Amino acid sequence: MIDLKIKAYELRKDIVTLIYNAGCGHIGGDLSVIDILVVLYYKHLNCSPETIDHPDRDRFVLSKGHAAEALYCVLADRGFFPKSDLDNYSGFKSKYIGHPNNEVNGIEVNTGSLGHGLSVAVGMAIAGKMDNKDYRVYTVLGDGELDEGSIWEGVMAASHYQLDNLTAIVDRNNLQITGWTKDVMSQDRLEDRWAAFGWYVITIPGNDVDAIDRAIEKAKNIKGKPTVIIANTIKGCGVSFMENQAGWHHRVPNDEEYAKAMEELEAKLEKLRRVS
Amino acid sequence: MNKIANKQVICDVLLEEAKNDKDIVVLCSDSRGSASLTEFANTHPDQFVEVGVAEQNLVSISAGLASCGKKPFAASPACFLSMRSAEQIKVDVAYSNTNVKLLGISGGISYGALGMTHHSTNDIAVMASIPNMRVYIPSDRFQTEKLIRALLKDEKPAFIRVGRNPVEDVYSEGNVPFEMDKATILQQGNDITLIACGELVIEAKRAGEKLKEKGINARVIDMYCIKPMDREAVVKAAKETKGIITIEEHTRFGGMGSMVSQIVAAQVPNTRVVNLALPDTPVITGKSKEVFKHYGLDSDGIVKSVLEMMKNGQ
Ligand SMILES: [Mg+2]
Numbered sequence: 001m002i003d004l005k006i007k008a009y010e011l012r013k014d015i016v017t018l019i020y021n022a023g024c025g026h027i028g029g030d031l032s033v034i035d036i037l038v039v040l041y042y043k044h045l046n047c048s049p050e051t052i053d054h055p056d057r058d059r060f061v062l063s064k065g066h067a068a069e070a071l072y073c074v075l076a077d078r079g080f081f082p083k084s085d086l087d088n089y090s091g092f093k094s095k096y097i098g099h100p101n102n103e104v105n106g107i108e109v110n111t112g113s114l115g116h117g118l119s120v121a122v123g124m125a126i127a128g129k130m131d132n133k134d135y136r137v138y139t140v141l142g143d144g145e146l147d148e149g150s151i152w153e154g155v156m157a158a159s160h161y162q163l164d165n166l167t168a169i170v171d172r173n174n175l176q177i178t179g180w181t182k183d184v185m186s187q188d189r190l191e192d193r194w195a196a197f198g199w200y201v202i203t204i205p206g207n208d209v210d211a212i213d214r215a216i217e218k219a220k221n222i223k224g225k226p227t228v229i230i231a232n233t234i235k236g237c238g239v240s241f242m243e244n245q246a247g248w249h250h251r252v253p254n255d256e257e258y259a260k261a262m263e264e265l266e267a268k269l270e271k272l273r274r275v276s
Numbered sequence: 277m278n279k280i281a282n283k284q285v286i287c288d289v290l291l292e293e294a295k296n297d298k299d300i301v302v303l304c305s306d307s308r309g310s311a312s313l314t315e316f317a318n319t320h321p322d323q324f325v326e327v328g329v330a331e332q333n334l335v336s337i338s339a340g341l342a343s344c345g346k347k348p349f350a351a352s353p354a355c356f357l358s359m360r361s362a363e364q365i366k367v368d369v370a371y372s373n374t375n376v377k378l379l380g381i382s383g384g385i386s387y388g389a390l391g392m393t394h395h396s397t398n399d400i401a402v403m404a405s406i407p408n409m410r411v412y413i414p415s416d417r418f419q420t421e422k423l424i425r426a427l428l429k430d431e432k433p434a435f436i437r438v439g440r441n442p443v444e445d446v447y448s449e450g451n452v453p454f455e456m457d458k459a460t461i462l463q464q465g466n467d468i469t470l471i472a473c474g475e476l477v478i479e480a481k482r483a484g485e486k487l488k489e490k491g492i493n494a495r496v497i498d499m500y501c502i503k504p505m506d507r508e509a510v511v512k513a514a515k516e517t518k519g520i521i522t523i524e525e526h527t528r529f530g531g532m533g534s535m536v537s538q539i540v541a542a543q544v545p546n547t548r549v550v551n552l553a554l555p556d557t558p559v560i561t562g563k564s565k566e567v568f569k570h571y572g573l574d575s576d577g578i579v580k581s582v583l584e585m586m587k588n589g590q
Pocket of ligand 1: 142143144171172173174175176
């Protein structure tokens with residue numbers, strides 16, 4: 001069993017390096033969501049490079065598609081494609097672009113236009129129910145993304161069809177591109193909103209892999225309704241000067257910042273390796 | 277005149293096919309009645325998904341189903357389907373390349389007195405401009421059946437527009453020439469060409485007959501395949517006849533006529549193309565027939581346009 005905490009920090013280094021080299025990327029959201037992706041891809045999703053087209057595989061939709069770098073780094077590390085494929089990330093003719101592209105191995109559907117992923121996941125979950133399949137469907141949403149009205153159409157339908165094979169995870173980092181969500185469009189009493197629509201709600205510290213793991217496991221046992229995990233995360237988590245800064249939504253680190261970020265992440269990794 | 281609307285034919289085909297193919301799924305947005313799909317919902321409840329009045333959700337859920345091997349047919353009024361969920365169609369269906377068949381029902385101006393909110397006079401323009409999206413507008417019940425059966429055999433996205441009311445037959449039992457993505461030539465002629473789609477094909481056919489009485493041999497083409505358009509038929513007509521008149525139930529910008537003009541301008545630039553279409557203003561109130569007549573889209577209006585075109589020396 002791999003150490004998920006260590007994995008998440010190793011991948012943070014990959015993400016920061018990818019963005020530094022490519023000169024583009026959504027670094028803040030990548031670093032806030034990475035722990036969730038690690039727990040899904042290394043612990044829960046029964047989807048691997050070998051089962052990529054298997055009808056019984058679990059489905060994952062990254063509805064907050066701008067965190068594509070985090071997903072690509074996870075997929076590469078899990079062997080869905082060679083890590084070297086990312087050398088031309090966002091470059092001329094690359095299929096590894098700034099939002100998930102389903103020409104890439106392991107990516108089910110294209111996302112990037114916010115507010116679509118949950119409804120697509122609802123369709124996948126309904127298909128699973130129709131065919132009496134055991135697979136589960138997961139989707140990760142941004143909290144800024146919840147401004148989209150179409151999200152609430154999906155929320156309604158998932159509850160109406162009692163999709164207990166569907167788990168939505170909200171990367172609740174309280175920030176969106178312009179600033180704090182409470183200033184842009186408040187999402188207060190977020191748990192109540194989902195609960196009022198008929199969802200089972202679990203709130204967790206969203207950068208804590210153990211808490212994420214427990215919540216996902218718990219969701220598997222909730223019957224008759226879909227589950228949402230409100231993951232209270234920190235945008236830019238793991239790099240001190242990027243944390244909780246709207247400015248790091250898609251800023252690219254300069255040489256100095258890159259060196260400092262890598263130094264911080266390496267120091268954290270050493271600490272984690274010592275305790276494990 | 278037959279009393280079966282094209283949308284009813286779609287229901288009949290899906291009803292029958294769904295018995296043997298459990299992957300066929302029909303989705304409606306509180307629109308099963310208007311889509312004539314109530315019978316499908318009642319007969320195959322396990323293959324029917326109601327999403328409520330939520331067209332965006334309708335399309336995204338369809339895409340999710342398709343990505344899991346289902347063959348979804350999403351039916352909603354063409355006006356809402358093509359405009360309100362254009363974004364979902366672009367991303368979740370066309371770009372993700374999911375096998376979703378979008379049924380735009382009661383298209384064009386067939387809602388009559390319900391007004392511009394319910395007309396879909398922009399759907400060709402919106403749908404055809406999306407890469408990987410195909411657009412079909414069948415003319416009568418016979419062609420609709422052939423088209424739906426053909427579409428059931430492929431796994432690519434498509435938008436199909438049908439009208440609300442029963443339309444007159446263009447074809448007849450046992451005489452329904454149909455080749456996928458090839459226009460159907462209803463009448464051969466070398467003087468002038470009429471290219472129509474959907475409910476206006478019958479008007480073009482009639483205009484062709486009226487012109488014959490006047491000694492003018494019109495070629496009449498049923499261009500049900502708007503995209504991919506049958507370019508060969510267009511180029512051939514442009515080369516072999518003296519001019520082309522397009523007739524469609526759509527705004528004059530970005531419709532079937534625009535697409536024909538584009539092909540002709542590039543390949544046979546000396547041939548003149550005139551687009552008969554709805555005006556760039558809110559459409560007047562009336563039954564389809566009345567509105568078509570008002571805007572010169574009925575057979576008499578088409579004949580008049582042909583005579584004008586010929587008088588102008590082309
Ligand atoms: Mg956010």
